[in-house]
Amino acid sequence: MNERIRFHLDEQVDPEIAHQLRRRGIDVTTTVEVGLRTQSDESQLQFICQEKRVIVTHDEDFLAIGSSTSEHPGIAYCKQRTRSIGQIIESLVLIYEVYTPEEMIGRVEFL
Template sequence: MTVFAALYTDEDMSALVATLLRSRGLDVTTVPEQGVLGKTDSEQLEFATSVGRCIVTHNRVDFERLHLQYMEEDKQHSGIIVVPQKNAYEVAQRIGILVSTLTADEIRNQLLYA
């Protein structure tokens, strides 16, 4: 069992959020670090899933749709965390609380709101 979910911040997430999450000891990578800027939301979710990471985004509408599509098609993903657009410190705090409360297994295939 993996305790903390590995995270992947979406293109619209501030780089500071990843820095703040890393300072909490969390395993985080970003779209720019992975060299996948400009990919569609669907491609980003597929990538995150392929590397076993929960995607973190501000994009509620598109990722709600993708989550429902995955469930209808009986496809697996490593989790989706939707966070409202707030300052980076509040966003990181919300994500930190969520991932410290739930294990990676509990986050898998879930659409969560922080």
């Protein structure tokens, strides 16, 4: 199987990260691009489950979601203002290169 991880960036995540991931050939959407800006975490969760995308977020609410259910395609969490854009990109590229989508199901990765 040649399937690769696809990411979805929550609205607080800098859009430059999406740009840089795309430059590396990684499939990524953003909350703004898909019309989910200001929508609830549940709406975001529904979207990532439907689209089978790992959400990249600074929102601690997703840590609670990740601990209460494994019914999600994966969460990549980074506490806001603790990593540079470059460090976040490097971490996401590493996740992309190391894990399959199936291995990310129900997983929370701390960046």
